Amino acid sequence: MKLALVGIGKIAVDQHIPSIAASDQWELAATLSRHGTLDGIDSYTDFDTLLNTHPDIAMVSLCLPPVPRFEYAAKALKAGRHVMLEKPPGATLAECHALTKLAQDNGLSLYATWHSREADKVAVAKAWLADKTLLSLKVTWKEDVRRWHPNQDWIWEPGGMGVFDPGINALSIVTEILPVDIHLRDATLMVPENRQTPIAANLAFYHPRGAEVSATFDWRQVGDQIWTIEAVTDQGTLTLLDGGARIMVDGREDALVDNNPLSGEYPRLYANMAALIACGGIDMDLRPMVHVSDALALGRRVAVDPFHD
Template sequence: MIRLGLVGIGKIARDQHVPALANSGDFDLAATASRHGRVEGVESHSTVAAMLAARPDIRAVSLCTPPAGRFEQALDVIRAGRDLMLEKPPAATVSEVEALAQEARRQGTVLFTTWHSREAAEIDAARDWLAGRRIDAVRIRWMENIRQWHPGQDWILAAGGFGVFDPGINALSIATRILPSPLTVLDAVLEVPSNRASPIAAQIRFRTGDATGDARLDFLQTGQQTWDIEVDTDAGMLRLGMGGSVLELPGEIPISGENQEYPRLYSRFAELVRSRQSDVDLRPLQFVADAFMIADRRIVQPFEF
């Protein structure tokens, strides 16, 4: 068992990381670091530095704090010689991740930038079906209710919080995994509440190979939530629904599987730790950065939780 420290005991840690670790055959949750959160029965510390100093036996760390401000924590972990797994998005900027990857190589530690939606049940099957097929068009619809999924989390609409791209980057992580050609941003429109710094909705046109794509992200979806990707090909339309857990192919009965995203992430992290290899993929984050760079920003009505 690999002794692991979990940093940032918030909603995502409680909902996903703690249960996955409780059932892991690879990791022993040895300690946590968080300003406010605790995990019952697990040693707790108020800072990453305190946890690392108190527990030299901890070999790996999983970092679940918001991306803004995460860089220094990640550096502390790497410079302490511990292997590091980063919750998505891995950092506030592309250059921060590149600096962390360089420092990990210098220190001889493992760095894993995770994209949990890539581990959804039918992602691999979708990628395999699209391989070698002509892509004609792509449509991404990622629409959810911020009040349901991020209640009171003002940081997500602050500068560096990504706004609607916090969930939207999940769709982009899937698209960059399953589509055979790279994605490049053509243009974008970001809707930013007048009292916030980050967008609450976005529309992006992009290119992949010779095809164009359209992504619509919305943080104000009520009723049924939408996490869908459709790909038109020379063999018909592929549709991934429910965040990648349902796959519809032309002329076939839809298939679905149970999502085991976080258990799969921790299994992958264990493989990387034991093989001493890093896994750093910046493509989803680069797409978001490109969209922010060229977007038409439109101010919309204020938003309050």
């Protein structure tokens, strides 16, 4: 199937384009960007022109920042194209619900992707936790914003989410591996004096069976980057490391094996999208985004030192 890639920024170059090139299900037919182009691929700066010129494009993959994304997604759906959304699926929950209805009304597939759910050991962790009683779960997500988001000013603006841009990856894993739903009960947000969005956050969640669930996100980490989820249960302790790429059970690594032969988060996302289209499905799990929205609504804000890139 032919697709168009909208937004040729860092995530598109690093992840989407190589995954599409390696897929035998997808062909990159066109791109849309104000600045970026790809050799040998039709490039556009106007979305209407792209859609009108390429009626054979079946799917549009959107890699734009969340705030402008709704307009493009809605236009693609109205033009009869399936839509794949980079995380988070939108700037607000309401617009995500609107896109879901638009896709349903037009008989199209819509996919809110959560790439961290496709990390190698996430499915293994989910299966291991399924029959155990959770006692506590602790997320520690600490990285250097200057390393991962250099000169990306949009991420500090309203709708950009700040530290929740990586933090939502952790929340996407947590909502996938836990057999019961949780909800936020308390949050503290550290916001630089010169920015609109948090640089760090501490979250506490309600678990229906009494487990202690918490998360710490911090963009000020230097040195080793930390992306871990530790789940203590009545039958042992499971730890996901490196964002779900590695797993330990009671301190022993690779105690569990993943039987999924497809390697890589983004190749799996594109395979999922092809499967959704084949069955006429929609996958818009908004639970990770609900937790972020709740934190931004409920969280107590603490002013911290200004941030300069």
